[in-house]
Amino acid sequence: MKQFDVVVVGGGHAGTEAAAAAARRGACVALISQAKSQIGTMSCNPSIGGLGKGHLVREVDAFDGLMARAADDSAIHHRMLNRSKGLAVQGPRIQADRTRYRNSIARQLSTYQNLTIVEGEVVDLVVSGDRVIGAILAEGDTVRSGAVVLATGTFLGGKIFRGEERLDGGRVGESAAHRLAARLRDLALPMHRLKTGTPPRLDGRTIDWGRLAPQPSDDDIWWMSTMPAAERLPQLACAITRTTPRSHDIVRRGLASSPLFGGAIEGQGPRYCPSIEDKIHRFGDRDGHQIFLEPEGLDDHLVYPNGISTSLDARVQQEMVTSVPGLERARITTMGYAVEYDHLDPRSLDHRLALPQLKGLFCAGQINGTTGYEEAAAQGLIAGLNAAAHACGLPHVTIDRAAGYIGVMIDDLVLQGVTEPYRMLTARAEFRLSLRADNAETRLSTIAMEANCLSGQRLFHVERRRELRDRARSGDTNIPVKDIDILREVEEDARYAPYVARQEEEVARIRRDEKIVLPPATSLSDVPGLSTEMIDRLRSSAPSTLGEASRIRGITPAALAALWLHARKAS
Amino acid sequence: MTDTIFALSSGRPPAAIAVMRISGPRADAALGTLAGSLPAPRTASLRALRDQAGDLLDRALVIRFPGPATATGEDLVELHLHGGRAIVASVEQELSRLPGLRLAQPGEFTRRALQHGRLDVIQAEGLADLLEAETESQRRVAIAASEGRVSQTAREWLGRAADIAARVEAELDFGDEDDVASHAGYHPASDAGALACDIEYALAQPSVERLRDGITVVLAGPRNAGKSSLFNALLQRDAAIVTPIAGTTRDVLEAVVSRAGIPYRLVDTAGLIGDTTDEVERIGISRARDLIDRADLVLWLGVPDDAPSNALKVASQCDHRRPTDEHDIATSVHVPETVDALWTAIDQRCRIYVGWSDGMAFRERQREDMASAARELRCAANEDDPLLQAEHLRLATRWLARLLGIDAAEEMLDALFRRFCLGK
Numbered sequence: 001m002k003q004f005d006v007v008v009v010g011g012g013h014a015g016t017e018a019a020a021a022a023a024r025r026g027a028c029v030a031l032i033s034q035a036k037s038q039i040g041t042m043s044c045n046p047s048i049g050g051l052g053k054g055h056l057v058r059e060v061d062a063f064d065g066l067m068a069r070a071a072d073d074s075a076i077h078h079r080m081l082n083r084s085k086g087l088a089v090q091g092p093r094i095q096a097d098r099t100r101y102r103n104s105i106a107r108q109l110s111t112y113q114n115l116t117i118v119e120g121e122v123v124d125l126v127v128s129g130d131r132v133i134g135a136i137l138a139e140g141d142t143v144r145s146g147a148v149v150l151a152t153g154t155f156l157g158g159k160i161f162r163g164e165e166r167l168d169g170g171r172v173g174e175s176a177a178h179r180l181a182a183r184l185r186d187l188a189l190p191m192h193r194l195k196t197g198t199p200p201r202l203d204g205r206t207i208d209w210g211r212l213a214p215q216p217s218d219d220d221i222w223w224m225s226t227m228p229a230a231e232r233l234p235q236l237a238c239a240i241t242r243t244t245p246r247s248h249d250i251v252r253r254g255l256a257s258s259p260l261f262g263g264a265i266e267g268q269g270p271r272y273c274p275s276i277e278d279k280i281h282r283f284g285d286r287d288g289h290q291i292f293l294e295p296e297g298l299d300d301h302l303v304y305p306n307g308i309s310t311s312l313d314a315r316v317q318q319e320m321v322t323s324v325p326g327l328e329r330a331r332i333t334t335m336g337y338a339v340e341y342d343h344l345d346p347r348s349l350d351h352r353l354a355l356p357q358l359k360g361l362f363c364a365g366q367i368n369g370t371t372g373y374e375e376a377a378a379q380g381l382i383a384g385l386n387a388a389a390h391a392c393g394l395p396h397v398t399i400d401r402a403a404g405y406i407g408v409m410i411d412d413l414v415l416q417g418v419t420e421p422y423r424m425l426t427a428r429a430e431f432r433l434s435l436r437a438d439n440a441e442t443r444l445s446t447i448a449m450e451a452n453c454l455s456g457q458r459l460f461h462v463e464r465r466r467e468l469r470d471r472a473r474s475g476d477t478n479i480p481v482k483d484i485d486i487l488r489e490v491e492e493d494a495r496y497a498p499y500v501a502r503q504e505e506e507v508a509r510i511r512r513d514e515k516i517v518l519p520p521a522t523s524l525s526d527v528p529g530l531s532t533e534m535i536d537r538l539r540s541s542a543p544s545t546l547g548e549a550s551r552i553r554g555i556t557p558a559a560l561a562a563l564w565l566h567a568r569k570a571s
Numbered sequence: 572m573t574d575t576i577f578a579l580s581s582g583r584p585p586a587a588i589a590v591m592r593i594s595g596p597r598a599d600a601a602l603g604t605l606a607g608s609l610p611a612p613r614t615a616s617l618r619a620l621r622d623q624a625g626d627l628l629d630r631a632l633v634i635r636f637p638g639p640a641t642a643t644g645e646d647l648v649e650l651h652l653h654g655g656r657a658i659v660a661s662v663e664q665e666l667s668r669l670p671g672l673r674l675a676q677p678g679e680f681t682r683r684a685l686q687h688g689r690l691d692v693i694q695a696e697g698l699a700d701l702l703e704a705e706t707e708s709q710r711r712v713a714i715a716a717s718e719g720r721v722s723q724t725a726r727e728w729l730g731r732a733a734d735i736a737a738r739v740e741a742e743l744d745f746g747d748e749d750d751v752a753s754h755a756g757y758h759p760a761s762d763a764g765a766l767a768c769d770i771e772y773a774l775a776q777p778s779v780e781r782l783r784d785g786i787t788v789v790l791a792g793p794r795n796a797g798k799s800s801l802f803n804a805l806l807q808r809d810a811a812i813v814t815p816i817a818g819t820t821r822d823v824l825e826a827v828v829s830r831a832g833i834p835y836r837l838v839d840t841a842g843l844i845g846d847t848t849d850e851v852e853r854i855g856i857s858r859a860r861d862l863i864d865r866a867d868l869v870l871w872l873g874v875p876d877d878a879p880s881n882a883l884k885v886a887s888q889c890d891h892r893r894p895t896d897e898h899d900i901a902t903s904v905h906v907p908e909t910v911d912a913l914w915t916a917i918d919q920r921c922r923i924y925v926g927w928s929d930g931m932a933f934r935e936r937q938r939e940d941m942a943s944a945a946r947e948l949r950c951a952a953n954e955d956d957p958l959l960q961a962e963h964l965r966l967a968t969r970w971l972a973r974l975l976g977i978d979a980a981e982e983m984l985d986a987l988f989r990r991f992c993l994g995k
Contacts, residue, residue: 051744082743086958089743272745427740433962499962531644531686559686 004030005391006384007135007145009122009180011039013373014365014380015151016105017065021384022149023112024064024453027392030143031109032118032135034155035174039117040070040105042373043154043171044198046098046296046304049224051081051091052424053374055405058092058440060374060381061225063448064458066108067377068225074100076236076298078218087492088436089426092224097233097297118143123179125361127187132360138179146391149362149383151376154196156367157181157342161259162335163313172337181342187358190345193267194421196371197275197309197338200317203331204295204303212239212293212326222485226441227461236295239326242288243276243308247323251280254316259338265311267340270371270421275338276308276320291324302333311338343369346413347541351398352386353379353410356542362387368413371421378406385451397451400514402431402507404444415541415551431503433496438489442469513547516567529562573645575601576675576683577666579659586654591662593648594641594680597671602635602648604669605662612637620650622665629658643680644687691975693722696934700779709782709834712932716779721931722975728770729971732948735762736964739957759960760952763967767948770941777924779934785827785834786921789862791879792872794842797887797904799824801870802839804904805914830914833921838862843873868920870913883916937974944970 006022008015011033019031033039048071049057061068075094082090109115118137126134126142134144150156155170155177170176185191217235255261258277260269269275274282279289292306305327310317314335321327346368348355353368355361364383365376385397399407408429413422429435435443445462448454454462468483472490479487493500519527521542524535534555543549546567550560575595581588593601603609605628610616612635620628632651641647652658666672681698684690690698697716700709715721738757790798806826824839840862841855863869863879871882875897878884886894889901889909900916902909933941944967951963 085743086956088958425740425744427744427961430965433958496958499959529682529686531688533688534686556686556688 002030002141002143004028004116004143004145006030006147006149006387007032007143008149008151008384008387009135010151010153010155010365011036011117012041012043012151012153012365012376013067014153014376014383015149016040016109017060017067017377017380018149018151018362018364018384018387019115020066020109020112021063021381021453022388022391023115024455025385025388025392025394025451027114027388029112029115029388030118030145031115032120032122032137032143034119034121034177036117036119038102038174039109040102041171042096042098042101044196045306046101046294047093047095047306048101048373049091049093050374051089052405052426052428053372054081054090054092054224055426055435055437055440056374056378056409056424057224058226058437059399059404059406059444060377061227062440062444063381063385063451064454065377065381066105067374068223069108069227069229070101070104071096071224072229073104074098074233075224076217076233076295077238078222078235079215080218080222086496087438087488088432088434088496090437091426092222092437094224095236095238095294097300099297099300100233121175121177121179123177124183125180125187127358130357130359132358145360147360147362147387149364149380149387150367151364151380151383152177152180152341153366153376154339154341156184157193159340160337161265161311161340162337163257163259163311163316165314166264167337170339170341172334176341184342184344189355189358190348191342192345192369193340194343194366194369194418195265195267195269195338195340196273196366196421197269197311198336199276199305199308199310200321200332200336201296201334202293202303202305202321202327203333204293204301206329206331207239207293207303208326208328209239212241214239215292226465226485227458233298236298238295239293241291241293241324241326243291243320244323244325245287247320248280248284248287250316250320250323251277251310251312254312254320255281257313257316259311265338265340268420269338270423272423272425273309273371273421276310277312293326308336310336312336341366343367343418345369345417345540347415347417349414350542350544351410351414352389352396353383353414354386354390360387360390362390366421369418369422370409370413371423375409375422375424378409382406382410385453394452395450397447399444399447400511401429402434402510403447404440405429405435408435411548411551415543415548416553417540431507433503434500436489436492438485438492441465442489510547513550514545516546516564518543518545518549518563518567527562527566529565530559534559575672576679577601577663577672578675578680579663580649580680581654584654584656584659589652589654589659591650591652591659591666592680593650593666593672594643594645594675594683595671596646597669598646598648599635599637601666601669601672602633602650605650605665606633610635615651620652620662620665622661623668628661628665629653639687642689643683644689645683690717691719691722693725693937693975694719696779697721700783712779712782715931721933724773724931725937725971725974728766728944729968729975729977731762731766732944732964732968732971735759735766735951736961736968739961739964742957743961759964763948763960763964764952767945767952770945770948773931773933774938774941774945777932778938779932781924782932783834785836786867786924787836787838787862787865788868788870788917788921789838789840789859789866790870790872791840791843791859791863791882796842796872798842798870798872799839800904801872801885801887801902801910801913802826802837804902804910805837831918833918835917835921838866867924868917870917883920885913940970940974944968944974 005027006029008019008031019029023029057068071094074096076097077095079093120137122135123138124136125132132148136142158170158176160167160169214237216237259265294304294306296302317335321330344367353362362383364379389396401407401411426432468486472486521539541552575597577593580592581590605620606618615632615634618633619630629652634649636647638645681695685695694717697713700713739759790802826837828835840859869879869882871878871884872887875884884899886898886901890903894901902913947963947967951960954960
């Protein structure tokens with residue numbers, strides 16, 4: 001029997017960041033994945049970053065995480081979204097060479113001496129009383145640990161849909177984790193279903209590129225990480241095409257066999273990343289939807305058609321694709337599909353992403369109801385840092401809404417829960433003007449240092465750039481070329497300074513309300529003046545402070561006043 | 572468990588009927604104890620109410636309303652008693668003996684309705700105003716609030732603000748995607764400006780407090796100008812004197828009178844003279860000047876040239892003294908038509924303060940939130956940077972949400988997802 005501090009279940013974007021983060025804090029970590037070769041795989045689109053998401057990548061980087069550097073190691077197309085708007089809403093986005101991305105993650109993980117990769121399927125948790133103390137593999141081996149992080153992605157109870165076909169699996173060609181799913185339901189955890197989807201993949205050699213408008217990579221050089229790779233890979237261009245009214249007719253005729261519209265899928269999908277059948281059904285008046293044709297690698301001819309995620313019948317997919325200009329002769333290499341999977345109601349978690357009812361259990365990524373690699377990685381970071389804290393007796397690490405997008409996301413998840421896969425948007429961050437993708441290092445490196453999760457090299461880098469920043473603030477513009485981003489950061493600080501100052505009052509109020517501790521959820525019925533409905537709402541999210549309670553949807557001012565009076569009387 | 576509360580809900584006895592309301596989880600149990608058996612829900616039934624010893628308290632009409640579809644959202648019982656003091660007292664005493672029952676605190680039934688979502692804050696405030704309404708305009712305004720019309724208007728503003736914010740946010744979060752391209756180049760300025768206008772229009776209307784406290788009309792002028800006789804004439808011409816209030820000093824008199832549904836506060840002041848050594852008179856004059864400054868309208872009975880800016884220049888005692896061209900109006904307390912004419916002139920001058928008749932008014936508390944929202948919308952309308960537009964719109968929606976007591980961010984995201992086809 002093996003003994004670790006932290007066991008991480010799942011080798012996707014959440015799992016790898018969790019394992020690495022726990023290891024950076026000094027924990028002895030086992031990363032368990034069904035297929036070692038698939039660790040760090042991008043299941044869907046070959047891109048990292050975007051609006052809101054790019055912020056998350058930079059924040060993970062400020063904690064010395066993996067994602068930003070893997071992105072820099074594999075980027076074959078760069079695009080700074082919202083370039084014409086303020087830095088606060090600019091979104092760095094790269095397209096990655098899938099193989100190089102996965103290799104970079106594997107290489108980075110291999111540098112951690114205290115991180116072991118174990119191949120196997122986790123089928124059960126070892127539970128002792130109200131504590132989780134390990135995981136059991138399908139072959140019967142038990143791995144003991146002080147903490148377990150579940151990062152199961154779409155694999156937990158995963159079921160694949162395509163037309164009337166049903167496949168068992170978390171990704172096409174890879175089997176799902178059914179026994180673990182059943183076990184979590186047995187533990188009476190609040191489990192629900194969500195769904196997501198992916199488009200068909202095309203053979204790039206059968207696309208008529210000459211007819212399509214190219215979208216080149218950005219001319220200027222920028223990186224995802226503040227500690228980037230040595231040099232840029234050769235850059236490829238994407239191309240843009242559109243669906244046609246004929247494509248829409250084909251999709252409409254195919255709806256009869258659609259698992260989405262036939263009621264076969266119970267889980268809710270993401271509204272802002274809808275399938276093509278959803279777009280046509282809900283916005284029937286539009287005559288075309290844009291498709292970005294994104295190359296999947298430098299030495300790979302596969303192309304990802306971004307914008308036509310679908311779970312229609314294979315025959316309909318083929319017909320639809322060939323109705324699109326430039327794709328008349330395109331060959332589909334893998335059909336698109338929808339996948340439905342189990343997730344946990346994230347309101348049962350606390351801000352460490354821990355499950356208070358089962359001590360030592362942490363969850364990150366799609367299991368918490370989110371979508372997106374970046375959302376997963378950011379949760380993996382927090383779950384990993386705190387799993388290490390739990391196992392090794394270190395202080396826990398949380399980020400509040402005023403300090404980072406990671407904080408906004410986790411606060412939304414644990415207080416509001418989800419009704420559809422949660423995606424980061426800059427609109428979710430009320431302090432957006434100060435939470436920029438370009439100042440993540442400034443905002444978070446102090447917290448990262450206190451968490452003791454930065455390498456010596458990173459520490460040196462952060463200290464050096466802090467001095468440069470101080471110099472830039474005092475008007476010295478003589479900054480080395482490779483750190484020129486610091487000058488822009490300082491300029492942008494000045495631009496929104498009056499607004500940021502006004503928001504500080506709001507931040508102060510939030511932080512004050514976070515200090516007012518509420519009674520435990522079990523004694524809410526003792527609070528005079530709380531209606532049954534309010535008690536129900538408060539019980540599902542179990543806020544520990546008045547500030548948290550105030551952010552739960554539907555909690556009325558009258559209920560807050562009652563809680564406040566009660567808390568004051570108790571103290 | 573929540574206490575079950577009870578209270579007399581009709582006017583003070585003696586009266587023909589007294590309605591006792593019981594609300595809470597033990598309401599049915601209490602009725603069962605008093606009446607022996609429970610009637611069918613929502614049916615008026617005659618029952619003999621008895622005390623512990625089995626002695627008859629009263630024969631009453633009783634109705635039970637099972638929750639949650641009741642005024643308070645809880646189980647509710649009404650006892651329609653004979654309205655004698657002793658009967659009401661003995662039933663109250665009997666109820667307070669039952670376990671888990673107690674006398675309600677003032678406003679507690681409404682508070683429970685609020686807690687159970689049967690009313691929102693604005694409706695609850697409107698209901699309180701309705702119960703206190705003394706004039707027709709107060710009643711109309713209070714009805715509008717308690718029936719939810721005011722909330723509906725506020726909700727409509729919030730919906731519009733959330734919609735503008737959603738368009739700006741769509742540009743920020745999805746601007747690079749084709750699926751919002753048809754909204755590209757959206758200029759929120761005109762929509763934000765139009766919404767600011769609508770809120771400012773509502774702000775230009777009188778507040779609930781103004782309608783309740785009425786319009787202050789101050790009679791002022793030198794000694795012996797006929798102020799007090801005119802004061803009496805103005806009151807005597809109208810039978811609807813509500814509350815004559817004696818001033819705190821002997822030389823200021825106030826009275827509230829309602830005309831055409833509008834409450835007026837008439838104030839008679841001390842005569843103004845240049846110098847005085849009399850301490851009491853000096854205080855009186857100082858108070859008079861103060862009142863003149865705060866008045867909505869001054870009826871000035873002195874020399875027209877000395878009139879304050881907000882004055883109606885009245886030539887009083889016109890049966891003795893000839894009015895000049897500078898006077899606005901001439902009156903004599905002995906000629907009733909001239910007093911009527913003065914009232915008409917007062918109405919005309921003051922109608923602007925309460926002159927709006929679509930029956931909706933906001934409280935000062937609400938008006939502060941509205942003014943802040945309108946200010947942020949104006950800023951958004953004048954701003955070019957979409958990030959700052961979004962910031963002002965975020966603040967505007969927060970103020971409007973505060974007015975309604977709900978979460979604004981969710982409202983904006985809902986508008987964002989409902990309206991736009993967003994994909995990537």
